[in-house]
Amino acid sequence: MENVIIIGAGVAGLSTAYRMIERGYNRLVLLEALDLVGGLSRSIKHDGYTFDLGAHQIHTENKTVIDFLDKILGKDLLRLNKKASHVFLGRYLNYPLGIKDILFCLPLYISAPCFLSFLKQTIKNVFIQKKEDSCESWMISHFGKKMYEIYFKPYTRKVWGKPPSELDALVAKERVAVEDLIDVLLAAFSRRIVRYKNHYHLPHSPYQKMFYYPKYGVGQLSDLMSDFIQSKGGKLYLNSSVVSLGHDGNGYKATTKDGSVYQGDVVVSTIPITRLKDILASSRGGEKPEETLEFRSLTFLFLDVKKDSISDNHWIYFPDKDCVFQRVTEPKNFSPYLVPRGHSSVCVEIPCDYKDEVWNMDLKELYETVIIKMEQKGYLKRENVQQFWVTRERYAYPTNTLSFVSQLKAIKNYIGTFPHLYSIGRQGNFSYVNIDDVMLMGFETAEQIVRSGVAS
Numbered sequence: 001m002e003n004v005i006i007i008g009a010g011v012a013g014l015s016t017a018y019r020m021i022e023r024g025y026n027r028l029v030l031l032e033a034l035d036l037v038g039g040l041s042r043s044i045k046h047d048g049y050t051f052d053l054g055a056h057q058i059h060t061e062n063k064t065v066i067d068f069l070d071k072i073l074g075k076d077l078l079r080l081n082k083k084a085s086h087v088f089l090g091r092y093l094n095y096p097l098g099i100k101d102i103l104f105c106l107p108l109y110i111s112a113p114c115f116l117s118f119l120k121q122t123i124k125n126v127f128i129q130k131k132e133d134s135c136e137s138w139m140i141s142h143f144g145k146k147m148y149e150i151y152f153k154p155y156t157r158k159v160w161g162k163p164p165s166e167l168d169a170l171v172a173k174e175r176v177a178v179e180d181l182i183d184v185l186l187a188a189f190s191r192r193i194v195r196y197k198n199h200y201h202l203p204h205s206p207y208q209k210m211f212y213y214p215k216y217g218v219g220q221l222s223d224l225m226s227d228f229i230q231s232k233g234g235k236l237y238l239n240s241s242v243v244s245l246g247h248d249g250n251g252y253k254a255t256t257k258d259g260s261v262y263q264g265d266v267v268v269s270t271i272p273i274t275r276l277k278d279i280l281a282s283s284r285g286g287e288k289p290e291e292t293l294e295f296r297s298l299t300f301l302f303l304d305v306k307k308d309s310i311s312d313n314h315w316i317y318f319p320d321k322d323c324v325f326q327r328v329t330e331p332k333n334f335s336p337y338l339v340p341r342g343h344s345s346v347c348v349e350i351p352c353d354y355k356d357e358v359w360n361m362d363l364k365e366l367y368e369t370v371i372i373k374m375e376q377k378g379y380l381k382r383e384n385v386q387q388f389w390v391t392r393e394r395y396a397y398p399t400n401t402l403s404f405v406s407q408l409k410a411i412k413n414y415i416g417t418f419p420h421l422y423s424i425g426r427q428g429n430f431s432y433v434n435i436d437d438v439m440l441m442g443f444e445t446a447e448q449i450v451r452s453g454v455a456s
């Protein structure tokens with residue numbers, strides 16, 4: 001019998017297993033639903049091309065994470081300078097987009113009302129307490145109504161499939177860089193000084209931000225972790241979706257889709273917390289809390305491009321509401337090893353809901369919908385595209401609706417009634433976290449298990 005069952009071989013599950021093995025515990029089994037490891041941070045290969053699921057930069061200043069990346073990837077750990085843009089109202093703007101870009105890079109008839117509205121809101125905030133009880137009120141109180149209407153509202157709606165009034169303020173707090181009036185005025189002044197220098201010298205330039213990336217795709221990190229775990233006796237079973245999980249007073253029994261049964265004393269689950277609630281319920285005669293949580297899905301269209309380069313950006317956002325995609329990534333700009341020589345490629349991220357119109361679109365129709373807009377926006381011509389593929393991810397983003405805090409609490413309380421069960425990771429903890437965060441969650445969970453003395 002294995003002692004620790006880890007459900008899901010994404011970064012969180014692999015990090016837990018890795019640290020357990022480093023601490024001398026190898027009686028563990030990783031059960032993964034897909035036929036490869038990495039989860040959302042996997043890399044998919046097609047005809048000599050390697051695609052991540054959208055842009056995956058590892059941005060961290062945490063020494064534990066950096067040391068770990070160095071140890072596992074060695075000379076394959078690249079350090080890159082981020083280059084990203086927005087294409088908004090037909091113009092290329094900086095990323096992350098700030099009020100400065102709206103004010104200085106867009107035509108006056110758009111920027112002037114935005115600035116006045118921003119000014120009005122800034123003054124209002126001095127006298128009236130800021131209202132920040134939803135994503136909408138947060139954005140308005142930080143940027144003014146006009147900028148909210150032209151930029152934040154349509155973009156948020158596209159990414160989350162809901163108006164910002166139905167989302168928690170956390171969505172904005174976690175994703176939007178705030179600039180205050182002083183910032184903007186300083187930018188106006190410094191812009192005059194640095195006008196003839198390049199973007200790298202702009203204050204707050206996102207281009208100065210370095211990130212880490214594995215030479216052969218973000219999935220290389222998970223592949224190497226998985227190799228280490230297995231080389232030390234840890235077991236990994238792919239194509240092993242767990243469909244039920246129960247505790248009989250003595251230990252856990254996890255059953256996979258093909259009927260295989262795994263027993264253990266401790267379970268670390270990294271699958272969506274709502275799925276965990278469902279598979280646990282089978283062991284309690286269907287008893288489970290009614291509360292549920294929403295996840296936003298993504299459809300990824302991968303393009304094989306017969307062209308040496310499309311742009312020098314790592315990724316470009318397309319916030320305009322007239323096109324279905326939210327972002328395109330050019331893998332070659334992360335590492336030339338991700339494409340055949342003389343070619344480039346693109347990963348297109350299309351937000352959707354599970355089984356909605358976009359999710360159900362067949363490949364050809366999806367490609368047509370995308371390429372028409374790419375041509376209109378001057379990004380890519382159809383004659384340069386040779387092949388295309390699609391991948392869909394049901395659980396891409398945990399959606400922080402207005403009621404998510406109470407729903408999550410009820411589900412966590414239920415899961416808390418099971419002994420030695422840890423629900424961690426992006427979907428397991430229902431938090432909008434990144435690779436470095438889930439890696440630390442995995443390490444910490446392993447330490448907790450070791451400290452608890454249950455693992456042997």
Ligand SMILES: Cc1cc2nc3c(=O)[nH]c(=O)nc-3n(C[C@H](O)[C@H](O)[C@H](O)COP(=O)(O)OP(=O)(O)OC[C@H]3O[C@@H](n4cnc5c(N)ncnc54)[C@H](O)[C@@H]3O)c2cc1C
Pocket residue numbers: 007008009010011012013031032033034037038039040041053054055056057058059240241242243270271272275298349396397424425426427428433434435436438
């Ligand atoms: C479009 C996009 C871009 C991103 N960009 C970045 C970025 O630039 N930088 C960054 O640091 N992070 C980024 N992230 C976040 C990063 O991908 C995640 O934080 C991280 O991969 C989450 O790892 P995890 O192990 O917690 O979860 P997951 O990767 O979701 O792993 C869970 C695993 O469980 C498996 N599973 C599910 N159900 C079952 C079941 N019933 N039985 C067995 N196995 C099951 C899944 O197949 C999966 O492998 C991005 C995410 C997305 C979606």
